[in-house]
Amino acid sequence: MTFSLNMTFSDLLLLLPEIFLTCWLCVVLIVDFSLPRLPKERLAYLSVAGLVATLGCLGWFDVNHISGTLFGNMFVLDRMAIFFKVIILGSTILVILASIEYVNRFTLFRGEYYCLVVMAALGMMFMASANDLLSVFVSLEFATLGFYVLVSYLRDDLASNEGGLKFFILGVFAAGLLAYGISLVYGETGKLVFSDMTSAQATPGLIIGFLLIFASLGFKIGAVPFHAWIPDTYHGAPTPVTTFLSIAPKAAAFAILLRIFLVALVTFKPLWVSFLVAVSILSMTYANIVAIAQRNIKRLLAYSGIAQVGNVLIGLAAGTKMGSDAILFYILAYLFANIGAFAVVIAVSQAIGRDEIEDYRGLNRRSPFLAFAMLLFLLSLAGVPPLAGFIGKLYIFVAAIKEGLYTLIAVGLINIVISMYYYLIVVKQMYINEPMDPSPIGVSGPMKAVIYVGLAGTLVIGIYPQPFTDWVVSATLMFSNLIGPSATMIPPSLPLGG
Amino acid sequence: MIPLSAYTAVSAVLFMTGLLGVLVRRNFIIVLMSVEIMMNAANINLVAFSHYLESMAGQLVALFIIAIAAGEAAVGLAIIIVVFRGKISTNVDEMNLLKW
Numbered sequence: 001m002t003f004s005l006n007m008t009f010s011d012l013l014l015l016l017p018e019i020f021l022t023c024w025l026c027v028v029l030i031v032d033f034s035l036p037r038l039p040k041e042r043l044a045y046l047s048v049a050g051l052v053a054t055l056g057c058l059g060w061f062d063v064n065h066i067s068g069t070l071f072g073n074m075f076v077l078d079r080m081a082i083f084f085k086v087i088i089l090g091s092t093i094l095v096i097l098a099s100i101e102y103v104n105r106f107t108l109f110r111g112e113y114y115c116l117v118v119m120a121a122l123g124m125m126f127m128a129s130a131n132d133l134l135s136v137f138v139s140l141e142f143a144t145l146g147f148y149v150l151v152s153y154l155r156d157d158l159a160s161n162e163g164g165l166k167f168f169i170l171g172v173f174a175a176g177l178l179a180y181g182i183s184l185v186y187g188e189t190g191k192l193v194f195s196d197m198t199s200a201q202a203t204p205g206l207i208i209g210f211l212l213i214f215a216s217l218g219f220k221i222g223a224v225p226f227h228a229w230i231p232d233t234y235h236g237a238p239t240p241v242t243t244f245l246s247i248a249p250k251a252a253a254f255a256i257l258l259r260i261f262l263v264a265l266v267t268f269k270p271l272w273v274s275f276l277v278a279v280s281i282l283s284m285t286y287a288n289i290v291a292i293a294q295r296n297i298k299r300l301l302a303y304s305g306i307a308q309v310g311n312v313l314i315g316l317a318a319g320t321k322m323g324s325d326a327i328l329f330y331i332l333a334y335l336f337a338n339i340g341a342f343a344v345v346i347a348v349s350q351a352i353g354r355d356e357i358e359d360y361r362g363l364n365r366r367s368p369f370l371a372f373a374m375l376l377f378l379l380s381l382a383g384v385p386p387l388a389g390f391i392g393k394l395y396i397f398v399a400a401i402k403e404g405l406y407t408l409i410a411v412g413l414i415n416i417v418i419s420m421y422y423y424l425i426v427v428k429q430m431y432i433n434e435p436m437d438p439s440p441i442g443v444s445g446p447m448k449a450v451i452y453v454g455l456a457g458t459l460v461i462g463i464y465p466q467p468f469t470d471w472v473v474s475a476t477l478m479f480s481n482l483i484g485p486s487a488t489m490i491p492p493s494l495p496l497g498g
Numbered sequence: 499m500i501p502l503s504a505y506t507a508v509s510a511v512l513f514m515t516g517l518l519g520v521l522v523r524r525n526f527i528i529v530l531m532s533v534e535i536m537m538n539a540a541n542i543n544l545v546a547f548s549h550y551l552e553s554m555a556g557q558l559v560a561l562f563i564i565a566i567a568a569g570e571a572a573v574g575l576a577i578i579i580v581v582f583r584g585k586i587s588t589n590v591d592e593m594n595l596l597k598w
Contacts, residue, residue: 134559141566148573152580161581162593168574169529169590173520175570176536179563180513183543186559187506190551236595 014068014077017054017061017085018125024050025118032111040110041100044446047114048093051121055089058082069131073193076131083328083475084128084255091247091335092121094453097446098343099240101350106153106238113153117244120146127252132193133182133213136256140178140220143249144171151237151245163236170229174219181212194264202268210265217260220253221309224283234302239349242298243342246305251331254312258324261316262479269319273405276317281411283310288418292425297345297355300422301338304381307419308334311396314408318399321479326395328472333388333461337380340454343447344374351441357426362435370441371430373451378423380458383416388461395469505546513539526578526588530571537567 012019028047031038061067062082069076096117103110123143130136148171152164182192188206189197200206218226234242265272284307291303308330315327347370348363349355364371380389393416400409443451461468512535519532541560548556582588 134555134562137559138562138566141570145569145573148577152577155580156584158584159595161577161584162595164577165526165581165593168577169520169526172530172533172570172574173536175566176516176520176533176540179537179540180543182559183509183540183547183556186556187543187547187551190547190553192555192559 011068011070013066014070015075017057018122020057021050021054021118021122021125024053025115025122028118029112029115032115040103040114043111043114044096044100044103047118048096051089051093051096051118055086055093058085058089062086073195074132074135075126075129077129078478079475080255080258080328080478081129083472084251085125087251087331087335088121088124088128088248091244091251091339092117094339094343094450095240095244095248098243098339098346098450099238100446101444102238102240102346107155109153113150116146116150120150120244121248124248124252128255130256131195131259133185134192136213137175137178137182140216140253140256141175143252144175144220147171147241147245147249150241151233153238153241157236159236160238161236163233166229166236167233170219174216174226177212178216181209181216184209185213194259197264198267200267202271207271210260213260214257217253217257218279221250221257221312222306223279223309223313224286224306225279227283227287227306230306231299231302234305235296235298239298239342239346239355242302243339243346246301246342247335247338250305250309251335254316254327254331257316258327258476258479262319262324262482266319266482273317273319276313277405277408280310280313280317280408283307283313284411284415285310288415288422291419291422294422295357297357297360297426300357300426301341301345304419304423305338307415308338308381310415311393311412314400314405314412315396317405317408318396318403319482320399320403321476321482322402323396323399324476324479324482325469325472326392326399328475329395329465329469330392332468332472333380333392333458336454336457336461337377337387337389340373340451340458341377341381343450343454344370344377347443347447347451348441350444350447357429360426360429361433362438363430363441365435365438367441367443369448370443370451373455374430375427376455376458378426380462382420382423386459386462388458388465391462391465502546502550505542509539509542509546512536512542524590526581526590529590530574530578534567534571537563 028043031046032043067078096114103113106113120143123139123146126139127143130139148164148168151167152161154160184205186192188203188209189200191197215226222230237245261272287303287306291300294300294303312327312330315323345355352359376387380387383389383393397409397412516532516536516539520529523529541563544556544560578588585592
């Protein structure tokens, strides 16, 4: 591997979104400490402005089909990377808007909160572009270091501290596994870039190495058996951070998983399909059953998130172009429903101060808007037509049917029924039970905007999915050589383009 | 000349030590130290492979891992101090506020 550092200006253009966001981050920090009397919500809008400009830049890249690789293939900017960066930036913008009110609960460092959120987003943008094991390690840690601090941001709240500590311990443990996995894969293949590994032999060292790498990414996405931190961390963390944690890192980690399984390990497909099927079945079934017993809405959504990850893994187990399309589409649908649901949770906890499901009694009387929004978001998460979640699940299942993964689909369908049960428990509390305290709940302006965006996304993607499916199909064109009907049809020496 | 297998054996033993430490020990500081041992096992592997494969990439990765492990320790110790203020303990078993 050679590292050429004589870059031209046009090479640096590929890094423009990241460079711009880094500079903007510094601007936000400088504004924060040089104008201490500035209301902190101005900082939020300042950060959002930078994120929107970065989104615009990525949109311009996408329209003009700008793509390429940098630093000896370590950093790749293709349409899939752009898709995931748009998802990450979009969720960051919505999370910042949803946290404007919540930030007043922090006793210290209110301005730095926004900087840390943007910094974590920057790390995840690098994750979306990571094309070799070193950049995977560095970008993953970059993103996670910001999250460690964000989760334990409520300094005087023991639950937040405990959630942060559990997240930290399991996070560094995962990093240790990742480092050792990288060292084994490097020793077996002598390569770090994913697209160079396709000719490797399935030696025990390579298999153990990739298992360790998958374990560490499994921690990030929260697939069962690596999910232990998810409920506690989601429960303890400040709710906007939980929102962020439930979407952006998962999306970024799936970008890496797609590159690992469909580029580096594509020749070993017969080996990993049954493994992914097992992880997917475990995640869906375990999470859905445990979710029934939850009394806290954040823990309920945490388990629901684990189950959704199980659904996304169905698409990965299919291992085809269509499977990757379905993954991207599902993440897009999940983004709107999940951010919306958490925005409602933030709005309710802002008024009541608690996050128990009991507190949602008679929400329809107290705020019909919040109750209706929550209803739609939960139905979309459950996969009810005509909402976005339905199309996402359908897409995933069709991709799996084409690969003949019938057991997986049967388990998936049973799980939809189970998940419907606990989502409807919340709906029953909101619509049928009488409120304990009938005083109305107000919703602030930025929060309303977030919920409206969530509603619009959930409905538009559900009713008119065509432009979005076109987008994901074009984003995964790099996988279009995977169309073989079964794994055995893929020749071992498949030439792979980035 | 020391064979490659000697390095990988040492690194495997170190990795298992670290893994066992994370799983068995009950003190956060020691858990953190065990994770550092796991990372250093990876570093030994990387540098050894890098030498035997005659490619610089492994040593580069090892440098990055060292730097990131330092950053992680800094953030982690800060979180442990915050928890210690509230709990007066660094024991894993006392982190029992959040369950199920």
